[in-house]
Amino acid sequence: MEAKNKRVAIVGAGPSGLTACKHLLARGFRPVVFDAGSAVGGVWRRTLASTRLQTPAAPYRFSDFPWPEAAVAAEASFPRHDEVAAYLAAYARRFGVLERVRFGCRVVGAAEEEVAAWERWSGTGEAFGDGTGEWHLTVMSHDSGEAPSTQVHKFDFLILCVGRYGVAKLPTFPDGGGVPEAFQGRVLHSMEYSSMAHADAAELVRAKRVVVVGAGKSALDTAAQCAEANGRRYPCTLLYRSAHWMLDPQVAPRFKFSLLTTTRLGELMVHKPGEGLALSLVATMLTPLRWLIMKLREAYFKAHIPMEKHGMAASTSGDAAHSASAPTALVLDDDAMVNADVVILATGYDPDAPLRAVFTSPRFRDTIASSSSSDNNDAVLPLYRQCVHPRIPQMAVVGYAESGASVYPYEMMAKWVAHLLDGAVRLPGVREMEREVEEWTRWGRWARRSSGGFFLKSCIHAVTTWYHDLLCRDMGYSPRRKAGFLAEWTQPYGPADYAGIQ
Numbered sequence: 228m229e230a231k232n233k234r235v236a237i238v239g240a241g242p243s244g245l246t247a248c249k250h251l252l253a254r255g256f257r258p259v260v261f262d263a264g265s266a267v268g269g270v271w272r273r274t275l276a277s278t279r280l281q282t283p284a285a286p287y288r289f290s291d292f293p294w295p296e297a298a299v300a301a302e303a304s305f306p307r308h309d310e311v312a313a314y315l316a317a318y319a320r321r322f323g324v325l326e327r328v329r330f331g332c333r334v335v336g337a338a339e340e341e342v343a344a345w346e347r348w349s350g351t352g353e354a355f356g357d358g359t360g361e362w363h364l365t366v367m368s369h370d371s372g373e374a375p376s377t378q379v380h381k382f383d384f385l386i387l388c389v390g391r392y393g394v395a396k397l398p399t400f401p402d403g404g405g406v407p408e409a410f411q412g413r414v415l416h417s418m419e420y421s422s423m424a425h426a427d428a429a430e431l432v433r434a435k436r437v438v439v440v441g442a443g444k445s446a447l448d449t450a451a452q453c454a455e456a457n458g459r460r461y462p463c464t465l466l467y468r469s470a471h472w473m474l475d476p477q478v479a480p481r482f483k484f485s486l487l488t489t490t491r492l493g494e495l496m497v498h499k500p501g502e503g504l505a506l507s508l509v510a511t512m513l514t515p516l517r518w519l520i521m522k523l524r525e526a527y528f529k530a531h532i533p534m535e536k537h538g539m540a541a542s543t544s545g546d547a548a549h550s551a552s553a554p555t556a557l558v559l560d561d562d563a564m565v566n567a568d569v570v571i572l573a574t575g576y577d578p579d580a581p582l583r584a585v586f587t588s589p590r591f592r593d594t595i596a597s598s599s600s601s602d603n604n605d606a607v608l609p610l611y612r613q614c615v616h617p618r619i620p621q622m623a624v625v626g627y628a629e630s631g632a633s634v635y636p637y638e639m640m641a642k643w644v645a646h647l648l649d650g651a652v653r654l655p656g657v658r659e660m661e662r663e664v665e666e667w668t669r670w671g672r673w674a675r676r677s678s679g680g681f682f683l684k685s686c687i688h689a690v691t692t693w694y695h696d697l698l699c700r701d702m703g704y705s706p707r708r709k710a711g712f713l714a715e716w717t718q719p720y721g722p723a724d725y726a727g728i729q
């Protein structure tokens with residue numbers, strides 16, 4: 228069967244699923260996209276009223292689809308959640324993706340028996356191996372008003388775009404000291420809170436004693452939401468172990484610190500996976516310079532943001548941790564009590580759970596992302612080019628690796644996968660893929676150590692251009708995307724540089 232006639236399923240219609248579908252359509256495939264929700268946009272369809280992009284709009288976009296003027300009029304523009312959702316929906320409409328999406332369809336099982344021999348990857352180097360493997364997808368659909376129905380669909384290739392923010396990570400409490408045994412107020416995860424209608428979310432916290440657990444983006448958005456609903460009369464309490472604060476956009480853009488991570492010159496200062504001796508020496512020699520720049524940056528922010536004055540100075544280890552609870556109060560590690568009617572757990576997400584949930588049997592679940600805590604805590608998910616598991620044939624992942632502005636790296640992954648499917652990219656053997664994965668794993672461990680442990684799994688932020696270079700070469704494009712030597716080294720890399728890769 229000709230590759231274009233192969234049956235391809237995409238799971239997820241967030242930014243990564245949309246771009247995966249767009250690039251497959253462009254290369255003549257007719258993929259089917261399943262999404263459990265009722266609209267495209269992924270996480271941007273269930274955010275708090277106060278949520279905005281935390282990265283500027285300029286790098287958070289697809290390479291060939293700029294933002295509408297109105298959304299990016301300000302110099303440093305951070306569009307609102309509804310503007311992001313509208314942008315993603317417009318992209319889906321513009322490229323004919325919308326017609327390919329089946330909403331209200333949750334993939335609850337990909338049966339692996341039919342995809343028997345993983346050596347298929349190495350046998351031919353082609354996406355569809357020897358042409359005999361087949362996925363059986365169990366899809367549960369919720370048509371409005373109808374009871375859920377389950378159907379099994381057959382596909383030749385599976386692309387997982389399920390995101391990292393779909394399954395909540397919940398704290399554990401001592402026996403009998405948790406919810407609802409001890410604490411009788413309302414406790415919910417920030418994901419559940421974000422999914423509520425905005426008016427209901429405001430009502431839930433109105434005139435209540437609210438405790439928000441965590442200090443990440445979701446925690447701060449939730450605190451902002453409480454402030455909006457309650458003003459100064461009922462301030463919410465933020466409980467956290469380690470403080471880190473989002474930068475005020477009015478302060479950040481005056482200095483282009485992002486050049487450190489977006490220019491080739493900046494990238495010279497960090498170690499890169501598989502970099503070779505010369506680049507490794509250069510990175511080592513430039514490490515003190517990078518350290519100095521970071522310290523200057525820290526000093527600048529400390530001088531311009533009155534954190535000390537408001538008792539908000541960031542410390543690496545705070546003294547407040549969630550622990551056992553009493554009927555209307557939380558008890559902290561140091562036995563202090565914090566009264567509460569509502570507790571919102573902004574305690575993060577399990578990034579591997581949405582991937583694991585797709586598979587029927589424990590074998591493939593553990594192959595894609597081990598449930599054992601030591602592997603689970605590894606610095607990277609074992610994916611060749613952040614897309615293909617060496618031991619799971621006829622399947623790719625788009626959108627797992629994190630970057631500073633995630634959309635255009637997802638788009639690059641989608642382009643690479645589309646090239647793979649139509650034969651323009653060929654895979655090396657299983658061993659070679661595993662060797663490359665091991666190199667990235669070693670690098671990830673180093674990156675985690677050198678960032679003091681604050682490193683999201685598979686975060687490629689510091690080496691995004693380096694990663695894109697690999698994809699460009701695989702696809703037969705020059706990784707040098709700028710006009711001239713000076714621009715190549717000093718100009719920031721961003722979405723528009725890759726618009727020519729189709």
Ligand SMILES: Cc1cc2nc3c(=O)[nH]c(=O)nc-3n(C[C@H](O)[C@H](O)[C@H](O)COP(=O)(O)OP(=O)(O)OC[C@H]3O[C@@H](n4cnc5c(N)ncnc54)[C@H](O)[C@@H]3O)c2cc1C
Pocket residue numbers: 238239240241242243244261262263264268269270271274278279280281282287332333334335388389390391392393444445581584585625626627630631632633634
């Ligand atoms: C509050 C918040 C703010 C963020 N802000 C930023 C930011 O400023 N900058 C940035 O770069 N990133 C940000 N992110 C990261 C954000 O996740 C990405 O920008 C982007 O949305 C990820 O796209 P995705 O398509 O990979 O995943 P998602 O957006 O999570 O979409 C995944 C889709 O898959 C569907 N799905 C999952 N499992 C199944 C299944 N089994 N069957 C069917 N459908 C399924 C879901 O319904 C969902 O629609 C933020 C995330 C959150 C939660």
